[in-house]
Amino acid sequence: MSFTSAQAQSDAKSDALLAAAAAGRAEEVTQLVRSGAPLEARDAQGRSALLRAVAENHVGVAKTLLEAGASPNTQAANRDTPWLLAGALGRAEIIAAMLPHRPDLSIRNRFGGNALIPACERGHVEAVQVLLRSGIDLDHVNDLGWTCLLEIVILGDGGPRHQQVAKLVLDAGADPNLADRNGVTPLAHARQRGQQAVARLIEQAGGR
Template identity: 75%
Template structure:
């Protein structure tokens, strides 16, 4: 990379992190390297996702930035967008067919943290992507287990539970200790979530 190209890449990353969309667009037009990375392995697109700079993210994607480039902490723009509830940015990524095989630092896909954090609209959109609704992360948890174990049982967690169950989440996939989603929901007093799981065929014991 020439000195000029290196400066352009550095400027692009700095502008993306600071949310300077007009500057990012100008640097794109000048041919700045869209896949340049900072010291943490983050691209301009990942920084745009982190800052929820929707217009910037759309411009980067339209110019060819990849939703799959993985940073040092295993985040990709796609994975971070799911975890952070960046629904508009996910919508812009979907036509590019993001790599659904990539995993975050917990071994999860984009759906699991979106469910844990009850990003309802994001979950709806992710479920149109062909994402694995029964993926098990490195903790031994599915998206449904995370909804119950890390959620509060409130209306938003009830809604994401309903969505993933309707999309084919197995209500009886248990954790490493053999505890099912229904068992966890009952133990936590999440009556409404427990009812949804039971209606989907969930059992308290595997």
């Protein structure tokens, strides 16, 4: 087989794997992996097959790709990785499957954040529970100057799910007094927004 035809075969398998992963065709993904399809092939936006599976919440496909050696750290053009996107979208089961594969906790999303910050902001309770098992930095500050706790308050609605994630990160040791760039603390933000239940949780954790 010539180099050109071998490359064409590899490219065809790459395209097929990306399409099958995005569509959740688990059997096809398994067959393509067994046939040697490149696991880290990317589409025009730099998205790997695993990232596309995460985006569509195809849990079985994601697990197959991870077990075959697909990386949770492959970064797309928009700076998403499978790990970061799983946090942002609340893919708790996929996050749990990624943990043994040592996701790189130092990679940042396009806002300079880690996987925990958007998971908290969106009130993804189950995802936050799993993320906290990874050793992730609870007090990481993103490019906006916000921690996960600040995002819970500033971008959340103070409802039951945001209360739950606030309690989870505070119980795990998040600093209740890390202020924003203007020196406004999470407790002050919560009070300003009338988020009384979240404010109580912050106070109970030593927030001032």
